[in-house]
Amino acid sequence: MFDNLSDKLDKAFHILKGHGKITEVNVADTLKEVRRALLDADVNFKIAKDFTNKVKEKAIGENVLTTLQPGQLMVKLVKDELTELMGGDVAGVNLSGNPSVILMSGLQGSGKTTFSGKLANFLKTKKNKKPLLVACDIYRPAAINQLHVVGEQIGVEVYSEEGNKNPVEIAQNAIKHAKANGFNVVIVDTAGRLAVDEEMMNEIANVHKAIEPNETLFVVDSMTGQDAVNTAKAFNDRLNFDGVILTKLDGDTRGGAAISIKSVVNKPIKFIGTGEKMEAIDVFYPSRMADRILGMGDVVSLVERAQEQYDEEEARKLQKKIAKNEFGFDDFLSQIQQVKKMGNMKDLIGMIPGAGKALKDVEIEDDAFKHIEAIIHSMTPVERSKPSVLDAKRKNRIAKGSGTSIQQVNQLLKQFDQMSKMMKMMQGGAGKNMMRMMGGMKGMRP
The missing domain is CATH 1.20.120.140 (SRP54, nucleotide-binding domain)
Structure with missing residues (x-):
């Protein structure tokens, strides 16, 4: 980034x-x-x-x-x-309505439909909301199907009307459906349109006027650079939107849109997309983004992501296992899964001060743990719980079963042994204090 x-x-x-x-x-x-x-x-x-x-x-x-x-x-x-x-203070999303209505607007190919799903997932998991996704792209059947697939993936209902070619009616009916069925947030995904297409711009303006959304968001592909800023201005002149969403910030973006869009349209960036997964959405903090641009990392966001995956009960069980020297590969696999939920590895490493610069030429794949997981999955339950039983014959079988080499298996065992010893050492005062601190910080936000 x-x-x-x-x-x-x-x-x-x-x-x-x-x-x-x-x-x-x-x-x-x-x-x-x-x-x-x-x-x-x-x-x-x-x-x-x-x-x-x-x-x-x-x-x-x-x-x-x-x-x-x-x-x-x-x-x-x-x-x-x-x-x-970039805006100074963080800008929240307006959820004051009953239901709160959020209108998504943007160009074709900006990632609007995918981000509608990400936003619904964010509001469901982080804000305890019951969102309803609304398919108002009447021109592209694949967009309606895509939204249904996304909705199923995150466990959020999608409202659509087969055969209805009036997006105003669909949006209005969806809001009635939401009120009748206890949905407290309605996210209306509209068709992508070009700012120069007068008919299409009139259409979204009519939807906006008819449903009077609490929040109108403009979704823009950050990789389009200065063009994104110019497009945002054209949309803002028609819709007077409330905020900007920058997608694809994990790509090879030059950063121009993130830096200058607020100055041009005088509307805050509210969210950013940082990957393909439904969890790859972040609230936009101007000061944290400035830190990252200047190579200072973003420790606060890293800690927040860790806290979201932190389970106090699981941590206590893990502590007991470590104390009894019973920490095994199943526990190690569980820790890997938690790290993976925090986001893609390149993004996480970029949050560590100095690490992004030090590893700038190192290609870090999203499946960085793939061979480790394959090795562990090739072990028997006994081997996972008691790594000490792993002799040369067993290691050879594990290497063949996981499609890796004996050297990779030995390297993992060595790293696992070193980590186990380190975790054992942390069972003293420092380790317990750190656990207490993490527990106390959970849920806190700057």
């Missing part, structure tokens, strides 16, 4: 390395590179220029703080300005 932009900004800050004070000369050289990095990331020229001018005003004459070098001070100033440019 934003690797190229992060690298170029890092090089820009290196210009100040070794200087004892920020001056007009060295700050000009640094900000010239910052502006170039933003332009390369497909940020609008005027926005990039205004951005660097604001940073320059704050930087000139600043003395080096006792705990900061000039380069670090410049990073702080850029981070603060980036945060402000």
Whole structure:
């Protein structure tokens, strides 16, 4: 996420390395590179220029703080300005209606239907809501089928009307259905449309006027860069939407849309899509995104994701097993499953300060645990619970059964042994304190 932009900004800050004070000369050289990095990331020229001018005003004459070098001070100033440019504070979704009606709008191919499902899943699992998905794409039968597949996948009902070609009627009928059946959120998925298609733009404007949604969201593919910003402006002029959703931020995106869209339409980014899975949705925090763009990681989001998978009862059982030296491969497999639920590995590693930069050229696949799981699944129940019984003959059988090599099996056993010893050591005061801290932090949000 934003690797190229992060690298170029890092090089820009290196210009100040070794200087004892920020001056007009060295700050000009640094900000010239910052502006170039933003332009390369497909940020609008005027926005990039205004951005660097604001940073320059704050930087000139600043003395080096006792705990900061000039380069670090410049990073702080850029981070603060980036945060402000992307919206400053986090913007929540309006769920005040009964039911709350959310209208999804966007271009064809922006990922709107998939994200409607992600949003429904988010509201169901994180906000304890009972959402209803509504299929209002009357032009593409595959979109209605897709929404039904998504709904079945996440356990959310989908409302559609076969043969009805009036999206206004479908949306209105869906809201009546929601009221009669106890749904407290209605998510209306509309047809993708081009901003230049006057007839299609009139149609979504009519749906908007008829159902008076509590929240109108514009879904945009972040990989389209500056085009995404221009399209958002055209849609906003017609719908006056409430917020933006950026999809495909896990792809090879240059970041221009995330950085400049708020400045152009004056509407906040509310959610981002970070992968293909239904759980790959994050609330957009401008300050956290600024940290990630500047290579500082995002520890808060990482801890939050860990807390969502943290089960106090399971943790207590695990503690007892470790204390009795009964921690086996079934327990290890359970821990792997919890990590996988947190998101794709590349995204998680990018949240660790410095890790993203250190591993930028390393290709991290989503199935990074695949061979480990295959090895464990090739073990018998006895072998999983008592790894000490694994002799050469058993290892050979496991390697063949899992499609791996003896070396990979031995490597896993060695790593497992080291991890078991480390977990045993953590059974002391430090480990117990950490468990208590995780328990106390669960449910907290910044």
